[in-house]
Amino acid sequence: MICFGPVPSRRLGKSLGVNNIIAPKTCSYSCVYCQVGPTMKESIKRDIHFKPDVILDNVKHHISLLNKNNYPDYITLVSNGEPTLDIHLGETISLLKLTGFPVAVITNASLLTDDSVREHLSLADWVSLKIDAANKDVWKTINRPHKNLDFDRYIESILLFAHNFKGSLHTESMIIQGINDTDEHIPLLAGTVKKINPNIAYLSVPVRPPCETWVKPPDTKRLNIVWQTFTQNNITTELLTGFEGSDTGFTGNIYEDILNITAVHPLREDSMRSLLEKDNAEFQVVESLLKQKLIKSTTYKGKKYFIREYHIKS
Numbered sequence: 404m405i406c407f408g409p410v411p412s413r414r415l416g417k418s419l420g421v422n423n424i425i426a427p428k429t430c431s432y433s434c435v436y437c438q439v440g441p442t443m444k445e446s447i448k449r450d451i452h453f454k455p456d457v458i459l460d461n462v463k464h465h466i467s468l469l470n471k472n473n474y475p476d477y478i479t480l481v482s483n484g485e486p487t488l489d490i491h492l493g494e495t496i497s498l499l500k501l502t503g504f505p506v507a508v509i510t511n512a513s514l515l516t517d518d519s520v521r522e523h524l525s526l527a528d529w530v531s532l533k534i535d536a537a538n539k540d541v542w543k544t545i546n547r548p549h550k551n552l553d554f555d556r557y558i559e560s561i562l563l564f565a566h567n568f569k570g571s572l573h574t575e576s577m578i579i580q581g582i583n584d585t586d587e588h589i590p591l592l593a594g595t596v597k598k599i600n601p602n603i604a605y606l607s608v609p610v611r612p613p614c615e616t617w618v619k620p621p622d623t624k625r626l627n628i629v630w631q632t633f634t635q636n637n638i639t640t641e642l643l644t645g646f647e648g649s650d651t652g653f654t655g656n657i658y659e660d661i662l663n664i665t666a667v668h669p670l671r672e673d674s675m676r677s678l679l680e681k682d683n684a685e686f687q688v689v690e691s692l693l694k695q696k697l698i699k700s701t702t703y704k705g706k707k708y709f710i711r712e713y714h715i716k717s
């Protein structure tokens with residue numbers, strides 16, 4: 404299947420997914436948390452996959468079947484593996500843009516060392532770069548990169564791309580308990596993301612069954628610390644903890660407001676109380692959400708925060 408959706412995406416609104424990589428799963432990484440299973444073909448060699456005009460025809464046909472009010476906000480290259488392994492990625496992006504919809508690419512960024520990959524990706528309107536690690540050891544542990552990839556070159560090439568990219572740039576970091584959420588690593592990761600200077604840095608947690616069963620999401624307190632450290636580095640940071648509700652902010656429905664806001668960032672107790680006041684609601688609403696395990700409370704530097712509780716989906 405080349406084309407699917409649109410599916411709701413917190414980052415992209417309605418996202419029409421395009422898989423430009425021919426099965427089996429082909430990737431330059433074999434991430435311990437990968438939710439699409441083990442990498443069947445590990446590669447850093449760009450290759451021919453679907454022809455760009457075949458992808459365009461497929462997407463056009465798919466869109467022609469959609470109700471107008473279900474048109475996508477983005478066409479998103481999100482592959483069965485790593486989309487930049489497609490040697491025709493640039494041509495595909497250019498053709499997809501002819502549909503009039505903006506094009507997004509979600510990439511693990513490991514091939515940005517290749518000039519042609521940076522050139523192709525620069526044609527996209529919106530790009531998300533994976534950055535889970537700020538040093539070689541953590542990178543090798545989490546992403547298990549192809550043996551010919553080099554950490555320093557990878558970071559240099561991300562910074563080079565980020566510096567020159569004219570579209571909307573985002574990062575995504577998967578936070579894994581005990582691996583990249585440690586006191587030593589969090590500030591390093593925040594420092595690297597700060598240098599990339601994304602519009603928004605997304606923090607995600609493994610909420611679907613990961614490739615390796617030992618992989619666990621961080622506890623709420625840890626995730627809050629990561630978010631606080633990023634934010635203190637003046638990085639606009641949002642959580643992606645598996646809830647793709649599209650509304651955030653004040654809606655007048657206190658339950659929705661709390662769930663939407665805490666899914667994106669931790670809510671400090673004083674902000675929670677002023678939100679309750681705006682909605683003419685009592686603190687019992689918070690107690691009820693805590694009891695239903697929809698949110699959790701945690702303390703950071705003496706202040707209480709509320710954060711959306713996440714559950715592993717099977």
Ligand code: SF4
Binds near residue numbers: 438439
């Ligand atoms: S980069 Fe993406 S597709 Fe590749 S192994 Fe990691 S999570 Fe899976």
